[in-house]
Amino acid sequence: MYGFRIVDKLQKIDEDIYRDQLKYHSKRVLVSKEFTFDAAHHLHNYEGKCKNLHGHTYRVIFGISGFVDERGLMIDFGDIKEIWKNEIEIFLDHKYLNETLPPMNTTAENMVVWIYGKMAEALKREDRVNQYSGARVEFVRLFETPTSYAEARREWMEVE
Structure with missing residues (x-):
């Protein structure tokens, strides 16, 4: 049986751990953040339901790599969210994509490259x-349905 344990002493910076210990390594690492948005569209020059x-509830997954700073952080997840909210999602969420994206057929394959x-x-x-x-995008996955996605690497x- 596992018991709940209250920490005896909260670790303090510059007392129990030193600033030069925060950065554990100098390797490139990847962090990932996921978002969803709802949007409407239709496809041109296509014979089928689309x-x-x-509309779809799209799911976007970002893989971003880089090197950690002196704190051991590569990029704050909140910063990825801020970029998403202010610079990308504004063109996508609850929009008619054929209107808000650059001229393109709004396929998942085209949209993932734009994102x-x-x-x-x-x-x-x-x-x-x-x-x-050294932060860079390693991949973006755009799910159009729960089982279908396009990817840009x-x-x-x-x-x-």
Whole structure:
């Protein structure tokens, strides 16, 4: 049986752990954050159900890598959320995607590349480059349904 234990003494910085111990390693690490949004769209030049106006609850997963700072943090999850909310989601959530996205057929394959580009652009802004060491988008997955997704990966986006 596992019992609940109250910590005897809360660890204190510069007393029980020192600042130079906070950064445990110098390896590249990946963090991931997931979001959902609801939107309507339809597809052009397509014969199937999706040629008609319809909606989805989309799910987006970001994989962002970089190096940890002196605190052992690569990027704050809250900062990823802020970029998502202020620079990407505003074009997507409860929108008619054919209207709010650049001219494209609003397929998951096209949209995931656009989302990837928006996040990559946001991480390259001067204030963020200085804050996050080597931060870059490694992948974006855009689920159109619970079992169907499109993915953009850094190695594909930077080469082609």
